[in-house]
Amino acid sequence: MASVAGEWQIPMEARKEVQKLATEWDDVADSRALEVVPLKGAMTNEVFQIRWPVAGGEKSRKVLLRMYGEGVGHFFDRANEIKTFEFMSRHGRGPRLLACFPNGRVEEFIHARTLSAADLRDVEISALIASKLREFHDLNMTGPNTVHIWDRLRNWLIAARRLCSYEEIKAINLDLIEKEISSLENDLSGKEERIGFCHNDLQYGNIMIEEETKMLTIIDYEYASFNPIAYDIANHFCEMAADYHTETPHILDYNKYPDHEERKRFVQIYLSFSGDKADPVEVENLLASIEKYTLVSHLIWGLWGVISDHVNDIDFDYLEYAKQRFCQYWSRKAKTL
Numbered sequence: 001m002a003s004v005a006g007e008w009q010i011p012m013e014a015r016k017e018v019q020k021l022a023t024e025w026d027d028v029a030d031s032r033a034l035e036v037v038p039l040k041g042a043m044t045n046e047v048f049q050i051r052w053p054v055a056g057g058e059k060s061r062k063v064l065l066r067m068y069g070e071g072v073g074h075f076f077d078r079a080n081e082i083k084t085f086e087f088m089s090r091h092g093r094g095p096r097l098l099a100c101f102p103n104g105r106v107e108e109f110i111h112a113r114t115l116s117a118a119d120l121r122d123v124e125i126s127a128l129i130a131s132k133l134r135e136f137h138d139l140n141m142t143g144p145n146t147v148h149i150w151d152r153l154r155n156w157l158i159a160a161r162r163l164c165s166y167e168e169i170k171a172i173n174l175d176l177i178e179k180e181i182s183s184l185e186n187d188l189s190g191k192e193e194r195i196g197f198c199h200n201d202l203q204y205g206n207i208m209i210e211e212e213t214k215m216l217t218i219i220d221y222e223y224a225s226f227n228p229i230a231y232d233i234a235n236h237f238c239e240m241a242a243d244y245h246t247e248t249p250h251i252l253d254y255n256k257y258p259d260h261e262e263r264k265r266f267v268q269i270y271l272s273f274s275g276d277k278a279d280p281v282e283v284e285n286l287l288a289s290i291e292k293y294t295l296v297s298h299l300i301w302g303l304w305g306v307i308s309d310h311v312n313d314i315d316f317d318y319l320e321y322a323k324q325r326f327c328q329y330w331s332r333k334a335k336t337l
Helices: 014-021 077-088 121-137 149-163 166-171 175-187 231-241 261-273 280-311 318-336
Strands: 035-039 046-053 060-067 098-103 104-109 195-199 206-210 215-218 224-226
Touching: 014 060, 014 098, 014 104, 077 098, 077 318, 121 149, 121 195, 121 206, 121 215, 121 231, 121 261, 149 175, 149 224, 149 231, 166 175, 175 215, 175 280, 195 231, 231 280, 261 280, 280 318
Parallel strands: none
Antiparallel strands: 035 046, 046 060, 060 104, 098 104, 195 224, 206 215
């Protein structure tokens, strides 16, 4: 759905920033003649394409406006996320940061297509994602190379308990989660783990492809941090169950979870990134670790859903989404471990 200026309202602070940018472009006659196009699929922030007609043609100038969602402080440190965004921008790995204001920012609009849910199952595109993710994990980011996932789980559990009523806690078994986190940490943490700078939210909406060059760009780094690379791949596999552009975007279909051969192909490409053939033992070990880390993915996004249900007013059934993730955790735990 597109709206001309005035029909779809954006906050005045955001409007001032985008108009300020447009005044610097010679081909934009009127910086106020902007069009606001809300983009579907975002569940943490509200995202808009802002565009202006340009003189002498059908083309337009475009930027991306990101309005921060309510309650995001429960999930991540915005200053760290901006720092990651700036690092990516400086090294040509993502969109440029054009402007910031208290409740959002303006980014370069990437002229590429956002992937669809079906794209994740395309053999060629999946191979590109495997290579791109390995490149992402190998980024020389500043900061301690320590695992964040366990602290994040515990912090999100504390936030979920604080927001939920006693009845809600009992209904979704939140009182059992702390023991599960400790058990998983004991089972999964080990010296042999490969740690990398992980995206931690590699769903299809956070990957863009330039059709002619087949160049991928990974975007949106809110949740990025150092973690076991097996967790990041596991989380990506879990995202294949989702399609956030349907009439019921919160509904997950785990029949779409990739089978063993599909997962193996992805891991082989990931491990062969440097040009060396993947060692079969290393492939099998990573595959086994990935399957275990799917449990961590279910718990963390289940907690995310519970918190979001209380703090975010984006049109998405967060609580039902959370229940599905928790249900998947309990149904898969015994078999997976």
